[in-house]
Amino acid sequence: MPTKIEKDSVTGTQTTGHEWDGIKELNTPLPTWWIYVFYATIIWSVGYVIVYPAIPWFTGHTTGVFGYTARGDVAKQIAAARAAQGEWRAKIEQASLEDIAKDPELQAFALAGGKTAFADNCAPCHGTGGAGGKGYPNLNDDDWLWGGSLKQIYATLQYGVRADHAETRQSDMPRFGVDGMLNREQVNDVAEFVLSLSGKSTDAAAVKRGQPLYVENCVPCHGEKGEGNRELGAPKLNDHIWLYGGDKASVAQSVHAARRGVMPAWSGRLDDVTLKQLAIYVHSLGGGQ
Amino acid sequence: MTLIETRPTEAPPDEEPPLYANRVKVYPKAVSGPFRKLKWAVLIVCLAVYYLAPWLRWDRGPGHPDQALLIDMEARRAYFFWIEIWPQEVYYLTGLLILGAIGLFLVTSLLGRVWCGYSCPQTVWTDLYMWIERLIEGDRNARIRLDKAPWTASKLARKTLKHALWLVIAALTGGAWVMYFNDAPTLARDVMNLNVSGGVLFFAALFTSTTYLLAGWAREQVCTYMCPWPRFQAAMFDRETLIVTYEAWRGEPRGKHRKGEAAKSLGDCVDCGQCYQVCPTGIDIRDGQQLECIGCALCIDACNVVMRKVGLPANLIAYDTVANQQARASGGVSRWRPVRPRTMIYAALLLVVGAAMLLALALRSTLDINVLRDRNPLFVTLSDGSIRNGYTIKILNKAREERSFVLTVDGIPSGEMQLAGHESAAESAKLTVKPDTVGTFRVFLRAPRASLQTESLPITFGLKETATGETARHSSVFVGPEH
Numbered sequence: 001m002p003t004k005i006e007k008d009s010v011t012g013t014q015t016t017g018h019e020w021d022g023i024k025e026l027n028t029p030l031p032t033w034w035i036y037v038f039y040a041t042i043i044w045s046v047g048y049v050i051v052y053p054a055i056p057w058f059t060g061h062t063t064g065v066f067g068y069t070a071r072g073d074v075a076k077q078i079a080a081a082r083a084a085q086g087e088w089r090a091k092i093e094q095a096s097l098e099d100i101a102k103d104p105e106l107q108a109f110a111l112a113g114g115k116t117a118f119a120d121n122c123a124p125c126h127g128t129g130g131a132g133g134k135g136y137p138n139l140n141d142d143d144w145l146w147g148g149s150l151k152q153i154y155a156t157l158q159y160g161v162r163a164d165h166a167e168t169r170q171s172d173m174p175r176f177g178v179d180g181m182l183n184r185e186q187v188n189d190v191a192e193f194v195l196s197l198s199g200k201s202t203d204a205a206a207v208k209r210g211q212p213l214y215v216e217n218c219v220p221c222h223g224e225k226g227e228g229n230r231e232l233g234a235p236k237l238n239d240h241i242w243l244y245g246g247d248k249a250s251v252a253q254s255v256h257a258a259r260r261g262v263m264p265a266w267s268g269r270l271d272d273v274t275l276k277q278l279a280i281y282v283h284s285l286g287g288g289q
Numbered sequence: 290m291t292l293i294e295t296r297p298t299e300a301p302p303d304e305e306p307p308l309y310a311n312r313v314k315v316y317p318k319a320v321s322g323p324f325r326k327l328k329w330a331v332l333i334v335c336l337a338v339y340y341l342a343p344w345l346r347w348d349r350g351p352g353h354p355d356q357a358l359l360i361d362m363e364a365r366r367a368y369f370f371w372i373e374i375w376p377q378e379v380y381y382l383t384g385l386l387i388l389g390a391i392g393l394f395l396v397t398s399l400l401g402r403v404w405c406g407y408s409c410p411q412t413v414w415t416d417l418y419m420w421i422e423r424l425i426e427g428d429r430n431a432r433i434r435l436d437k438a439p440w441t442a443s444k445l446a447r448k449t450l451k452h453a454l455w456l457v458i459a460a461l462t463g464g465a466w467v468m469y470f471n472d473a474p475t476l477a478r479d480v481m482n483l484n485v486s487g488g489v490l491f492f493a494a495l496f497t498s499t500t501y502l503l504a505g506w507a508r509e510q511v512c513t514y515m516c517p518w519p520r521f522q523a524a525m526f527d528r529e530t531l532i533v534t535y536e537a538w539r540g541e542p543r544g545k546h547r548k549g550e551a552a553k554s555l556g557d558c559v560d561c562g563q564c565y566q567v568c569p570t571g572i573d574i575r576d577g578q579q580l581e582c583i584g585c586a587l588c589i590d591a592c593n594v595v596m597r598k599v600g601l602p603a604n605l606i607a608y609d610t611v612a613n614q615q616a617r618a619s620g621g622v623s624r625w626r627p628v629r630p631r632t633m634i635y636a637a638l639l640l641v642v643g644a645a646m647l648l649a650l651a652l653r654s655t656l657d658i659n660v661l662r663d664r665n666p667l668f669v670t671l672s673d674g675s676i677r678n679g680y681t682i683k684i685l686n687k688a689r690e691e692r693s694f695v696l697t698v699d700g701i702p703s704g705e706m707q708l709a710g711h712e713s714a715a716e717s718a719k720l721t722v723k724p725d726t727v728g729t730f731r732v733f734l735r736a737p738r739a740s741l742q743t744e745s746l747p748i749t750f751g752l753k754e755t756a757t758g759e760t761a762r763h764s765s766v767f768v769g770p771e772h
Contacts, residue, residue, distance in 0.1 A: 030308070030310065031310055101710075140669040141670060141672070143672045239673065240672060241670060241671075
């Protein structure tokens with residue numbers, strides 16, 4: 001408590017009565033309206049507690065007379081956004097993929113929706129930028145296992161690859177090594193020959209030994225020059241893109257045990273409008289054909 | 290040593306001092322004179338500009354707003370007569386604020402607080418509100434009596450009328466504010482049809498309430514407590530700055546002059562109290578220069594009326610400099626030196642910033658290009674081994690007509706450019722951008738792996754308008770795999 005309130009002779013102002021090592025403080029009072037503002041904030045806070053969720057309790061919290069929740073607010077905003085998009089979604093549903101790609105406005109809408117859907121559903125495997133990784137195809141390049149046209153991308157999205165869907169894209173490369181169709185040296189020679197298709201082999205003798213084995217076992221699907229076959233999902237072997245690595249060991253492992261990557265079927269998980277938007281988006285990444 | 294000397298004779302007060310000070314209500318008296326006339330004139334001009342400026346029209350052609358002064362938040366454009374500003378050019382506004390600040394420094398160092406006294410919105414609207422108050426409740430003494438009087442029907446009617454008029458002015462003020470952000474005639478029509486958006490309503494209500502509270506109730510407390518300017522404006526003052534001064538050397542000792550009595554023992558101040566009765570902030574200028582004084586000079590008018598009546602020399606309270614006051618107190622000659630290092634520095638700064646602003650405005654380009662490089666993925670290896678990079682090109686067409694451009698790229702020896710959605714690649718691309726918009730294009734650059742000597746190759750996108758040849762450039766990089 002202030003005890004030594006006195007009047008300062010210089011200013012004629014009273015002191016607060018506090019003293020610190022001989023230093024005393026003049027009492028220069030705040031304007032009264034200032035404290036009214038403080039009271040106003042207290043009254044405001046009482047109203048706030050009544051109106052909005054405020055006090056936590058063991059089983060939850062007070063809900064407030066407005067019944068406001070931040071989650072409910074988001075749900076409302078999403079519903080409003082859906083309603084606002086309704087017209088465009090209907091148009092996407094009606095239009096063919098080619099028509100969407102031709103109409104700049106529809107395409108812009110599809111790209112925006114596709115981008116979000118891609119980040120939510122595809123990015124875990126293919127990466128946020130669609131660059132993929134080992135075993136997960138890069139969607140930006142011009143190399144497609146099952147085709148890079150709008151229709152083909154759309155079909156892959158719908159039915160998946162080796163997925164549990166009646167129309168899924170299905171192809172099973174034999175496990176040449178594991179199942180004893182080729183012995184260790186033969187697997188090695190075939191791998192060396194496969195590397196020679198893109199000019200990367202280092203062992204001419206192995207290439208020579210591998211050639212008849214390749215013709216016998218691989219040509220039906222991968223083609224004479226390793227050009228691949230999109231009908232069968234057989235990758236090109238004569239280019240610079242390797243899904244599981246282009247070094248000798250990786251290629252030999254592919255021959256030995258096969259890879260058989262899987263992509264889920266998205267039909268049934270995502271609605272058709274979203275699938276169309278995704279097809280348009282993936283097609284736009286740079287490799288669409 | 291104690292810092293505060295206390296008088297031992299002064300008995301400490303019995304009760305504790307209050308921690309909150311009640312406002313002493315100010316009842317400024319009416320006054321007439323040259324400074325009051327000037328203040329009215331400035332008030333009328335300021336209010337006229339504020340209320341009428343949004344109604345000025347300026348033809349910008351079809352499809353563009355024809356309001357001379359408009360900040361269009363939704364379309365992200367600001368218009369000032371022939372100038373149109375995009376959001377990324379907000380530095381023009383910054384420049385304008387810097388000009389305003391330096392201008393204020395210059396004027397303050399020359400003429401004291403004329404901004405506070407004459408043209409500050411707080412002063413202008415408070416003056417307007419006081420004028421209405423005086424019309425309804427009468428002058429100072431009548432108002433004091435009215436406030437002390439018990440509540441009667443007449444008092445209630447007067448107070449209600451006063452506040453009603455204040456609220457009307459406040460609403461007009463808030464209403465005029467939103468006119469600067471919307472097309473004024475359209476908005477006025479919408480108001481008539483009671484068809485106003487929530488945003489407009491919110492800001493109109495906000496400025497209505499601040500006008501009513503600040504000009505009607507808070508008044509001088511805004512200047513004393515809220516405004517930072519009075520706290521540091523003294524830094525622009527020096528001995529040669531014109532301020533409202535009291536000539537204490539000839540005014541003191543003050544006192545009532547009796548008729549016929551030789552006023553030898555007394556100074557020129559007759560202690561009539563007019564100077565503090567007319568003061569809008571309720572201070573006594575005879576206490577010297579103080580924080581609360583807004584430099585409106587109404588006390589000069591009031592004092593001169595009295596001085597004329599009693600036949601004493603005018604300007605006992607005067608617009609003068611501290612240096613002059615001291616010179617005259619000791620019988621010297623008065624003079625004013627507006628040209629001083631301080632004012633010269635402010636003036637030079639004002640010229641430099643103003644010239645830089647004008648230059649920037651004159652050289653303002655109506656074309657700009659931004660290049661955003663794809664970062665995910667950094668680059669893509671294609672089947673044939675070549676490397677591809679993706680770029681998003683944004684072309685800002687600030688002109689009001691559609692323009693077409695040719696996009697080229699330098700720095701990548703055997704590169705090819707392909708516009709997204711187009712089949713064929715070429716060395717350049719033709720792009721068309723609609724008027725007053727940003728055109729966004731996706732561009733792929735492709736180069737053979739063998740041609741890339743470094744991991745990151747600096748490149749430059751060049752844009753050339755087909756019709757006029759106007760160009761814009763933006764540098765970027767082309768990224769390939771590690772070597």
